[in-house]
Amino acid sequence: MSSSALQVGSSTSLSKKRPAEDNDALSMEGSKGHKVAKVHPFFSKSSQELKTTSAFQWHKPLGARSSCLYGTNLDPACSPKVAAFDLDGTLIKPSFGKGAVKKALKGSPPAWEWWKDRVPNTLKDLNSEGYSIVIISNQAIKGASLITWKEKIRLIAAALPSVPFRILAAIAKDEYRKPMPGMWIELTKKFKDEGVEIDKTASFFVGDAAGRDSDFASTDRKWALNVDLPFFTPEEYFLKQPVQTKFKLDGFSVVDLPTLPLFSSDTPVIADIRQREIVVLVGFPGVGKSTICQRYFVSRGYERINQDTLGTRPKCVAAVEKALQKDLSCVVDNTNRDVQTRKFYVDVARKFKVPIRCFVFSGTMELAWHNNLYRAFNQPPSTASQEEKRALVPYLAFTSFRDGYEEPTLSEGFSEIQTVNWVFEGTEEERKYWSMWLQIQGK
Ligand SMILES: [Mg+2]
Numbered sequence: 001m002s003s004s005a006l007q008v009g010s011s012t013s014l015s016k017k018r019p020a021e022d023n024d025a026l027s028m029e030g031s032k033g034h035k036v037a038k039v040h041p042f043f044s045k046s047s048q049e050l051k052t053t054s055a056f057q058w059h060k061p062l063g064a065r066s067s068c069l070y071g072t073n074l075d076p077a078c079s080p081k082v083a084a085f086d087l088d089g090t091l092i093k094p095s096f097g098k099g100a101v102k103k104a105l106k107g108s109p110p111a112w113e114w115w116k117d118r119v120p121n122t123l124k125d126l127n128s129e130g131y132s133i134v135i136i137s138n139q140a141i142k143g144a145s146l147i148t149w150k151e152k153i154r155l156i157a158a159a160l161p162s163v164p165f166r167i168l169a170a171i172a173k174d175e176y177r178k179p180m181p182g183m184w185i186e187l188t189k190k191f192k193d194e195g196v197e198i199d200k201t202a203s204f205f206v207g208d209a210a211g212r213d214s215d216f217a218s219t220d221r222k223w224a225l226n227v228d229l230p231f232f233t234p235e236e237y238f239l240k241q242p243v244q245t246k247f248k249l250d251g252f253s254v255v256d257l258p259t260l261p262l263f264s265s266d267t268p269v270i271a272d273i274r275q276r277e278i279v280v281l282v283g284f285p286g287v288g289k290s291t292i293c294q295r296y297f298v299s300r301g302y303e304r305i306n307q308d309t310l311g312t313r314p315k316c317v318a319a320v321e322k323a324l325q326k327d328l329s330c331v332v333d334n335t336n337r338d339v340q341t342r343k344f345y346v347d348v349a350r351k352f353k354v355p356i357r358c359f360v361f362s363g364t365m366e367l368a369w370h371n372n373l374y375r376a377f378n379q380p381p382s383t384a385s386q387e388e389k390r391a392l393v394p395y396l397a398f399t400s401f402r403d404g405y406e407e408p409t410l411s412e413g414f415s416e417i418q419t420v421n422w423v424f425e426g427t428e429e430e431r432k433y434w435s436m437w438l439q440i441q442g443k
Pocket residue numbers: 086087088089090207208209
C-alpha cells in the first residue's frame with residue numbers, strides 16, 4: 001500500500017462521517033467501540049474544501065481524442081491482482097432508473113450513495129489483500145454534467161480515504177467504450193510501464209450490465225469476456241448470491257456467422273484476362289470489397305474506380321470510359337446499391353461493347369458495422385500502432401445502403417453475377433480482436 005495513504009489526515013476524518021443509513025459499514029468498522037457522527041460529509045464540508053482535502057486527482061485524459069478520463073485516489077500501486085468494478089449500479093446506486101439515487105438539490109454537491117453499505121469495506125479489504133482497485137465506467141455525458149460527475153468522483157474518493165484506486169471512464173463512442181477493451185488495454189500499459197504483468201486468473205471484474213432479465217444491457221459481461229477476466233454481478237460479488245447462469249448476450253457476434261467459402265461458385269474470377277470488361281462490386285462498406293478488388297483485379301491490371309477517391313459519380317463514370325479507351329479493364333469499387341447507380345456503368349459497357357459483370361458481397365449490415373468498428377477502434381494494439389487507423393464510416397452509410405438496396409439481376413445487363421462471402425483474414429491476434437463484442441450504437 002502506498003505510504004501517502006497514511007498522510008491524508010484531514011480526509012481520513014471524512015471517512016467516519018458516513019451516510020446515515022450506512023449501519024452495516026459502521027458495525028463492521030466499530031471495533032474501537034465509539035459512535036461516529038452520522039453526518040454526511042456533503043453537509044459538513046463545502047465541495048471546495050473537499051477538493052483540497054481529497055487525495056484524488058484527475059490526470060490528463062488518455063487516447064488520441066482524450067476520450068478516456070483517468071483519475072487516481074492516493075497513490076495506487078500496480079499489483080498483478082486487479083479488482084475491477086463498474087461504477088453505476090455496481091459500486092454506487094445508479095443515477096437513473098430503478099433504485100436510482102435522488103437528485104441533488106440545485107447548488108449542492110452531486111448526490112451519490114453506495115450501492116450497498118458494505119461496498120466501501122469490501123474495497124478496503126481488497127486493498128489490504130493486495131489487489132489493485134480499478135473503476136471502469138462508461139459515461140455518456142459532457143459539458144456541465146461531466147464537470148458535476150468528475151466532482152462526484154472526488155466525493156466518492158473522499159469517502160475512501162484509505163483505499164487507493166484508479167478510475168478510467170469512457171466518454172465517447174470509441175475504442176474505450178465498454179464492451180470494447182480500450183480501457184483494459186490502457187490499464188495493462190500502465191502496469192507494464194511499472195514492470196507489472198496483470199494476472200488475469202487472479203483478477204476479476206464486477207458489473208451490473210450482465211444480460212440478466214432485469215438488466216438494461218450486457219455490456220459489462222461482454223467486456224469481461226472480451227478482456228478475458230472472471231466476471232461477477234454486484235449481487236454475486238458483494239452479496240455472495242449464487243452465480244447466475246441465466247443471462248442473454250444480445251447483439252451481433254461473429255461466432256454466429258456461418259462458415260462460407262470466399263466465392264459461392266467455382267466460376268473463375270477472371271476467365272480470360274485478355275477480355276476487356278467492367279466489373280461492378282456491390283455491397284456494404286466494410287465487407288471486403290477493396291481487398292478482393294486489389295487481390296483479384298488491380299493486381300492483374302484492372303483500373304480501380306472508387307468514388308471515395310474520385311469524389312463524384314460522374315467522375316467515376318468518366319474514369320471508366322477513360323480506362324476502356326486506354327484498353328484497360330476496370331473494377332468499380334463502390335457500394336453500388338441500386339439498379340439506377342449500376343445502370344451508369346451498364347450504359348458505358350454497352351457504349352464500348354464490352355461485357356459487364358457484377359460481384360455481390362453477401363456480408364450483412366451487422367457484419368459490416370462490426371467490421372467498421374473493428375477497423376476504426378479494435379485492431380490489436382500491436383497492429384493498430386503500425387497501421388494508420390481507419391476512420392469510422394458513418395452509420396448513415398450503412399442504413400442508406402440497407403434501405404436503398406436492390407439485388408442485382410442479370411436483366412440489368414450483366415453477363416454474370418458472382419457472390420462473394422466474408423472470410424476473415426488476419427493473424428490469430430487480429431482474429432481474436434475481430435471476434436470480440438464490439439457493440440456501440442451507430443446513432
Ligand atoms: Mg453499471
